Amino acid sequence: MKIGVFVCHCGTNIEGTVDTAAVAAASREFPGVVFATDTMYACSEPGQDGIIEAIKEHKLDGVVVASCTPRMHEPTFRRTLERAGLNRYLFEMANIREHVSWIGKDREANTNKSADLVRMAAAKLLKNRPLFSKQFPVNKSVMVVGGGVAGIQAALDCANGGLKVVLVEKDTTIGGKMAKLDKTFPTVDCSSCVLGPLMVDVAQHPNINLHAYSEIEEVNGYVGNFEIKVKKKASYVDWDACTGCGLCVEKCPSRKATDFFNEKLATTKAINIPFPQAIPKKAKIDPDFCMKIQKDKCGVCAKVCPSEAIDFTQKDEFITENVGAVVAATGFDLFDWTVYGQYGGGKYPDVITSLQYERMLSASGPSEGHIKRPSDGKEPKNVVFIQCVGSRDKSVGRPYCSGFCCMYTAKQTILTKDHIPDSQSHVFYMDIRSPGKLYDEFTRRAMEEYGANYIRGRVSMIYPKGDNLVVRGADTLMGAQVEIDADLVVLAVGAEASVGATDLAKKLRISYDAYGFFMEGHPKLKPVETNTAGVYLAGACQGPKDIPASVAQGSAAASKVLGLFSQDMLASDPQVSVVDIKRCIGCGKCIQTCPFGAIKEIDFRGMKKADVIETICQGCGICTSTCPQGAVQLQHFTDNQILAEVNAICRF
Amino acid sequence: MQNLEDLKEQVRKALPELDVVIGWTGGYDPLHATPHFIRRDEDIDKLQVNALCVHNLATYLPSMRGKKVGIIVKGCDSRSVVELLQEKLIDREDVTIFGFGCTGVVDQTKIRRIVGDVGNIDSCEVSGSEVKVSASGTEHKLAMSDVLSEKCATCRYPNAVLSDHFAGAEITSTATFEDGYKDVVEFEEKPEEEKFGFWLKEMDRCIRCYACRNACPMCVCRDHCVAQSRDPHWLSQEAHVRDKWMFQVIHAYHLAGRCTECGECQRACPVDIPILLFKKKMNKEIKEVFDYEAGINPDATPPLMTFKAEEDKITERKW
Ligand SMILES: Cc1cc2nc3c(=O)[nH]c(=O)nc-3n(C[C@H](O)[C@H](O)[C@H](O)COP(=O)(O)OP(=O)(O)OC[C@H]3O[C@@H](n4cnc5c(N)ncnc54)[C@H](O)[C@@H]3O)c2cc1C
Ligand code: SF4
Ligand code: SF4
Ligand code: SF4
Numbered sequence: 001m002k003i004g005v006f007v008c009h010c011g012t013n014i015e016g017t018v019d020t021a022a023v024a025a026a027s028r029e030f031p032g033v034v035f036a037t038d039t040m041y042a043c044s045e046p047g048q049d050g051i052i053e054a055i056k057e058h059k060l061d062g063v064v065v066a067s068c069t070p071r072m073h074e075p076t077f078r079r080t081l082e083r084a085g086l087n088r089y090l091f092e093m094a095n096i097r098e099h100v101s102w103i104g105k106d107r108e109a110n111t112n113k114s115a116d117l118v119r120m121a122a123a124k125l126l127k128n129r130p131l132f133s134k135q136f137p138v139n140k141s142v143m144v145v146g147g148g149v150a151g152i153q154a155a156l157d158c159a160n161g162g163l164k165v166v167l168v169e170k171d172t173t174i175g176g177k178m179a180k181l182d183k184t185f186p187t188v189d190c191s192s193c194v195l196g197p198l199m200v201d202v203a204q205h206p207n208i209n210l211h212a213y214s215e216i217e218e219v220n221g222y223v224g225n226f227e228i229k230v231k232k233k234a235s236y237v238d239w240d241a242c243t244g245c246g247l248c249v250e251k252c253p254s255r256k257a258t259d260f261f262n263e264k265l266a267t268t269k270a271i272n273i274p275f276p277q278a279i280p281k282k283a284k285i286d287p288d289f290c291m292k293i294q295k296d297k298c299g300v301c302a303k304v305c306p307s308e309a310i311d312f313t314q315k316d317e318f319i320t321e322n323v324g325a326v327v328a329a330t331g332f333d334l335f336d337w338t339v340y341g342q343y344g345g346g347k348y349p350d351v352i353t354s355l356q357y358e359r360m361l362s363a364s365g366p367s368e369g370h371i372k373r374p375s376d377g378k379e380p381k382n383v384v385f386i387q388c389v390g391s392r393d394k395s396v397g398r399p400y401c402s403g404f405c406c407m408y409t410a411k412q413t414i415l416t417k418d419h420i421p422d423s424q425s426h427v428f429y430m431d432i433r434s435p436g437k438l439y440d441e442f443t444r445r446a447m448e449e450y451g452a453n454y455i456r457g458r459v460s461m462i463y464p465k466g467d468n469l470v471v472r473g474a475d476t477l478m479g480a481q482v483e484i485d486a487d488l489v490v491l492a493v494g495a496e497a498s499v500g501a502t503d504l505a506k507k508l509r510i511s512y513d514a515y516g517f518f519m520e521g522h523p524k525l526k527p528v529e530t531n532t533a534g535v536y537l538a539g540a541c542q543g544p545k546d547i548p549a550s551v552a553q554g555s556a557a558a559s560k561v562l563g564l565f566s567q568d569m570l571a572s573d574p575q576v577s578v579v580d581i582k583r584c585i586g587c588g589k590c591i592q593t594c595p596f597g598a599i600k601e602i603d604f605r606g607m608k609k610a611d612v613i614e615t616i617c618q619g620c621g622i623c624t625s626t627c628p629q630g631a632v633q634l635q636h637f638t639d640n641q642i643l644a645e646v647n648a649i650c651r652f
Numbered sequence: 653m654q655n656l657e658d659l660k661e662q663v664r665k666a667l668p669e670l671d672v673v674i675g676w677t678g679g680y681d682p683l684h685a686t687p688h689f690i691r692r693d694e695d696i697d698k699l700q701v702n703a704l705c706v707h708n709l710a711t712y713l714p715s716m717r718g719k720k721v722g723i724i725v726k727g728c729d730s731r732s733v734v735e736l737l738q739e740k741l742i743d744r745e746d747v748t749i750f751g752f753g754c755t756g757v758v759d760q761t762k763i764r765r766i767v768g769d770v771g772n773i774d775s776c777e778v779s780g781s782e783v784k785v786s787a788s789g790t791e792h793k794l795a796m797s798d799v800l801s802e803k804c805a806t807c808r809y810p811n812a813v814l815s816d817h818f819a820g821a822e823i824t825s826t827a828t829f830e831d832g833y834k835d836v837v838e839f840e841e842k843p844e845e846e847k848f849g850f851w852l853k854e855m856d857r858c859i860r861c862y863a864c865r866n867a868c869p870m871c872v873c874r875d876h877c878v879a880q881s882r883d884p885h886w887l888s889q890e891a892h893v894r895d896k897w898m899f900q901v902i903h904a905y906h907l908a909g910r911c912t913e914c915g916e917c918q919r920a921c922p923v924d925i926p927i928l929l930f931k932k933k934m935n936k937e938i939k940e941v942f943d944y945e946a947g948i949n950p951d952a953t954p955p956l957m958t959f960k961a962e963e964d965k966i967t968e969r970k971w
């Protein structure tokens with residue numbers, strides 16, 4: 001192989017602390033290298049043209065570029081090689097910027113290290129082989145998992161773009177948290193008034209197939225061709241027949257069922273439709289509270305239902321959907337704040353969560369929009385808000401900021417004043433984080449126009465005094481301890497990954513962070529992609545996000561899906577594992593460890609062997625480190641290629 | 653062994669259903685036993701089971717896959733059978749396991765060190781407490797405790813952990829996990845240079861005969877071993893201690909969480925390199941990290957044959 005080496009200055013980024021000309025000179029001595037030069041900006045047009053010219057002039061059949069991280073420009077240079085007629089895998093990149101010039105100041109040491117990195121890259125390149133992608137057809141339909149505002153937006157955008165969409169929602173209705181909110185910041189417009197029409201669009205869109213009260217059971221396949229098993233949970237009501245008239249709900253005598261939609265502020269009937277605008281508007285029986293299911297008594301709903309939809313024997317049903325891409329939009333859930341003993345740990349009824357407060361404020365909530373304390377139903381006058389409950393607190397394992405709590409607390413103080421003009425809100429806060437458009441103005445309005453009393457400091461305890469509560473905390477700006485009498489305490493409880501998020505991540509084969517939020521492909525450049533091709537993210541499942549950001553991500557994910565589906569055929573990545581049938585002894589270890597189920601057992605002339613399914617393999621390399629005799633090798637990262645690098649650097 | 657006759661009876665009964673039963677018999681001299689393949693009734697009479705039966709016969713099983721095989725196992729050998737089952741390298745329905753309570757086997761190297769190179773062995777008598785060897789007219793009385801194999805001194809599984817037939821009474825063991833790893837702990841505590849020097853010296857003797865590998869019941873790759881391959885080319889054929897040592901490191905890694913500490917590798921080594929220490933070190937780590945021991949539970953999955961994004965005791969996500 002004739003190798004050409006191009007050592008980039010990156011302006012002064014590299015040249016500032018690396019003698020690139022010296023690196024090029026050193027490179028000329030490395031095995032295989034026939035040409036080496038330094039270049040101002042390898043990635044620029046003249047830089048790339050220089051590479052192409054050198055390939056032609058010196059008849060190069062392999063190229064090393066020593067420059068920046070391959071994350072950004074490896075694709076650039078691979079295309080350059082292709083333009084010069086070389087296979088894209090006869091290219092190696094040595095990262096002498098992030099790994100050298102940006103992290104060390106000693107010019108001599110940097111120059112030596114850069115030369116070593118080039119030596120490694122050239123040694124690996126000598127072992128590289130041309131690799132070729134295969135083409136396979138794409139199923140142009142998409143599954144959106146989670147019907148919160150992010151999922152709704154993604155589903156509608158995809159559907160409007162002409163794709164078939166399967167929307168899977170685990171609750172009986174779509175809408176997510178936004179459906180539970182009263183008004184939304186910073187405009188204080190009614191949440192259900194803006195969300196409602198979108199939900200109706202979902203229900204009516206000819207391209208959207210909604211599976212509510214359903215969950216993902218199993219995911220097989222790969223980008224372009226996923227096969228997903230969906231569990232439609234038993235609702236004990238035949239939804240094809242149910243018209244959502246609500247007669248059953250009215251007549252059901254069992255009134256003690258848990259009301260999840262109203263955040264357990266009230267109870268509801270055993271058969272229930274969560275709220276009037278629910279989509280789909282279908283009844284569901286909570287079997288734990290249904291007297292027919294528990295004790296074989298009652299059965300009133302079945303008697304009154306005009307469409308004979310009640311079915312007490314209904315079972316979970318499994319269906320399979322074939323789609324080409326998946327958007328995960330499973331949102332968030334609230335942190336379990338009862339770990340905080342200082343806030344009463346759940347024993348004071350008048351200490352409630354922010355989301356419960358939203359239900360209290362909402363006209364469709366259990367108190368029909370009247371703020372009433374849970375303990376005695378009285379209207380509170382002094383309302384204390386505590387921010388950062390389960391956010392920015394290492395002691396409970398939640399060091400991150402939930403992002404939207406500062407804003408919704410300000411909103412809730414405004415709404416409190418609107419509902420009870422003679423009330424006074426007090427807010428304990430750590431900092432106010434309001435960087436969005438019109439956001440800081442909004443929090444100022446809460447303080448200046450609505451007279452909310454903002455106290456910078458943490459609360460050390462809440463204790464009861466008569467019918468009321470006393471909130472004791474620090475006012476760090478005054479340097480004093482404060483005690484405030486409260487009729488009601490609202491905790492701005494932080495967000496955490498939604499229940500079951502990590503299980504779903506495993507099924508979708510995407511990564512998640514230490515808190516269960518899904519990991520994006522790149523924190524800046526791939527915010528809605530994941531490390532699994534064909535799986536995208538939208539909304540708070542990736543990290544706490546307010547509605548505008550969630551909606552933006554929904555649209556972004558949809559545009560990624562539409563982009564993917566703009567091609568009829570996809571090219572497979574040839575950087576996959578391949579089994580050397582001669583070396584494989586069929587021990588099956590790789591089959592067991594492959595996290596993607598990409599290896600199957602085959603019979604080869606009566607012998608057991610392993611075989612990699614190219615389209616499923618993600619190139620993670622787990623199998624290659626499992627196989628004792630190295631029979632399975634990851635293309636472009638074979639043992640021999642890596643050993644060549646090791647030997648190039650560990651010379652003795 | 654006290655119940656040899658019971659065992660023979662069990663083998664006799666089972667033999668018609670089996671292609672072969674593997675046991676031990678007298679070897680090339682009275683001090684050595686050798687593997688014995690019982691195919692006919694008359695072979696049963698030659699069966700020998702005593703402290704000279706050092707070989708782990710499980711090593712034969714993977715290559716005999718597809719046949720109906722009976723195998724006589726000491727406690728430690730039974731763990732190899734179980735591990736092979738765990739890895740689905742043999743089929744449970746094809747193996748019949750004959751177990752017994754084992755009181756320990758000798759370490760021939762220890763005998764040789766005490767007795768010296770004695771030439772022709774005239775006779776050898778083994779009892780629970782003593783080995784009597786008479787060679788070239790001289791009689792040597794060796795206390796069993798002086799010639800017992802190290803692994804047996806701290807054995808926790810003297811009875812077959814899995815068997816279809818069991819001869820005689822079970823033996824009780826009071827040894828603990830810690831007892832078995834005292835040598836590892838002792839070695840770990842030495843200064844780095846001393847440890848490095850030790851292995852440099854020991855490994856330099858290796859002649860790369862691969863007897864250790866071929867004796868290992870779990871080394872099923874055999875002809876496909878990375879040690880002898882160019883693609884992938886992990887090791888050169890140079891006679892440098894670097895490659896010899898690297899081979900042992902590879903062997904230990906490939907056996908991590910699979911090695912049952914039968915000690916066959918070390919026993920097979922013609923130059924007495926204490927290579928079992930590598931494997932014991934790995935097993936100790938495996939126990940600490942995965943709370944797992946190889947070859948105990950036929951239904952358990954060896955930890956390195958699983959992939960979990962998050963391991964209970966490995967905290968990669970601490971940022
Ligand atoms: C008290 C409070 C007040 C707020 N006020 C405002 C405000 O005024 N303005 C604003 O911009 N933001 C506000 N927010 C933030 C807002 O709620 C979020 O930005 C928004 O809900 C995020 O939407 P999402 O679709 O990503 O997630 P979610 O709303 O959480 O929706 C996720 C959906 O996915 C479903 N799901 C979850 N897991 C699965 C699964 N495994 N399978 C199938 N479906 C699943 C859930 O049932 C849910 O329907 C507030 C938040 C709180 C807690
Ligand atoms: S059968 Fe169950 S759900 Fe129907 S009315 Fe009776 S208690 Fe309610
Ligand atoms: S590299 Fe190996 S373990 Fe990883 S996905 Fe491919 S076949 Fe599976
Ligand atoms: S681990 Fe290696 S030898 Fe075993 S089946 Fe897989 S490729 Fe074949």
Ligand code: SF4
Nearest residue numbers: 868911913914915917
């Ligand atoms: S490595 Fe040695 S002790 Fe371990 S199973 Fe193999 S032969 Fe036995």
Ligand code: SF4
Nearest residue numbers: 858859861862864921
């Ligand atoms: S048996 Fe001993 S000499 Fe032979 S390869 Fe193994 S360690 Fe080396």
